[in-house]
Amino acid sequence: MIRYLTAGESHGPRLSGIVEGMPAGVPLVADDLNLHLSRRQLGYGRGGRMAFEKDLVTFHSGVRFGETMGGPITITLENRAFEKDDSQWPKVMHPETRDPSVDAITLPRPGHADLTGAQKYRFDDVRPVIERSSARETAMRVACCSVARQFLKQVGIEIGSHIIRIGKHGYSGWEEIREAADPLISQGAERLFEAAEESEVKCLNPTLSELMRDHIKEIRKEGSSLGGVYEVVVTGCPPGLGSYVQWDRKLDGQLAQSILSIQAMKGVEFGLGFESGVRKGHDVHDEITSRKSGNGNHKFPRRTNRSGGIEGGMTTGEPIILRGVMKPIPTLLKPLQSADLKSGEQSETRYERSDVCAVPRAIVVAESVIAPVIANAFLEKFGGDSLREILERLPK
Ligand SMILES: Cc1cc2nc3c(=O)[nH]c(=O)nc-3n(C[C@H](O)[C@H](O)[C@H](O)COP(=O)(O)O)c2cc1C
Structure with a gap:
């Protein structure tokens, strides 16, 4: 099974990661990871920091030739800003040593881990909380998870995503999203992210893209921020990944956990998701059809995929469609009120350069974190210590 851990602070010398449990023989070069790292750095609504820090990985073990x-x-x-003169x-x-010129940060920022983290670890300086809870950590998550993603690619499983809402602008509902996304999804989920990247806000609909971009511009002027909703799609999963037999083996539960582990994510839904609470049963469930395949066996495709490719905690064989919602960035040009940890005095938060809307970047993190979950469900079913062995075990 694939596991990974990240280490490092936002303004430390570097981020590190260890990925364990990858099968042998999977083609892997640094650029497979760098591609997704650069996708994570691009997108309308970004702050300044990333402009001078191009993320490039170095492997130190586990990969040869x-x-x-x-x-x-x-x-x-590496965090390049750390090394500057x-x-x-x-x-x-x-x-090891505290320089007297380094001030403690005693004003926690609402919407961040600052106050709760300082209370939990009994810090009188918020700096350690800021450093580790920051979304800078997601860069290493993207790097580690791109390794699993590379394995999935070898077995025909692709992941992609697109944005369906930023603030007040978004698609009217499920059918409109399907109309925009399904023709691309049918060519493999990577086609979806390639098409979405033609838009600055990674939205497939050009009119909506423009509205979203202008909305971000207007909110930036107001000194506030925006969140949004995105859709992540996985194509190529065979039926039966995950299981219904035990609560912790249900694939939708595992995927939801991975998405909610990302900074600022506040909800997940599969397929119709919350819209299924509004519709009647006949407009929710996916009818089963059948056709004979080449070897004479029956296949059972669905008329629709409103379940988002998962029933009973298992893949149906249709594309997995999940959605996540990201809250607005909590660092705001127009400050919020907070209270000093030492004096209790009320004051306004200090502004540091920050994104106005990070959803176009965060969707790459969402694509990434689900990769090890899917890879593990796949390895649980088909097993194998090397890619060659796994490919031999796949049904022809
Ligand atoms: C890719 C990405 C970029 C982010 N960029 C910023 C940022 O520039 N400024 C900021 O204040 N928060 C940013 N955040 C959000 C904070 O990390 C998040 O609000 C904070 O960790 C608390 O969220 P939580 O309570 O859900 O963990 C970003 C999140 C992600 C996923």
Whole structure:
């Protein structure tokens, strides 16, 4: 089974990650990870920081001659701002000594982990919470998960995503989204993200894209921020990944956990999701059809895919369609009220350069974190220590 851990602070020297349990013989080069890291860095509504920090990974173990070896894969990502001549970060993040010029941060920012984190770990300086809870960590998550994604690609499973709402602008409902996305999904989920990337806000509908972009512009002027809703799609999953027999083996539950583990994600739905609470049964369930395949066996495709490709905690063989909602960025140019940890004095939060809307970037994180979940469900079913062995075990 594939596991991964990330380590590192937002303004430390580097982020590190270890991916364990990857089968041997999977083609893997740094650019397979760098591709998704650069996708995570691009998108309308971004703040300034990423402009001078291009994320490029280095492998330190587990990969040889462009293939995984089956052992732990160690990955690092340098924080280039840390090394700059005038950088304060080596002092601020010094592992051993506190420089007297480094001030404690005592004003927690609402909407971040600041206050609860400081209370939990009994810090009188919020800095350690800011450093580890920051979404900078998602860069290493994208790197680690892209390794699993690379394995999935070898067995014909693709992942893609697109944005369906930013603030007040979005599609009217399920049918309108299907009309825009399904012709692309039928060509494989990667086609979906390629098409979405033609839009600055990663939305397939050009009129909506423009409205979303203008909305971000207008909200930036107001000194506020925006969240949104996105759809992640997985194509190529055979029926029967996950299981109904035990609560923790249900694939939808595992996928939802991975999405909600991303900073600022507040909800997940599958297929029609919350819309299924509004419709009657006949407009929700996916009727079963049958056709004879080449070897004489029956296949059972569905007339529709409103379940989002999962029934009873298992893949149906139709594309997995899940949606996530991201709350608006909590760092706001027009400040929010907070209270000082030491004095209790009420004051306004300090603004640091920040995104206005991070949904176009966050969807890459969402695509990524589900990859190890799907890969593990796949490995549980088909097993194997090497890609060659796994491919031999797949039904022809
Ligand atoms: C890709 C991505 C980028 C983000 N960028 C910012 C940012 O620039 N400024 C900010 O204040 N929050 C940003 N966030 C959101 C915070 O990390 C998040 O609001 C915070 O961790 C608390 O959310 P939680 O309570 O859901 O964990 C970003 C989140 C993601 C996923």
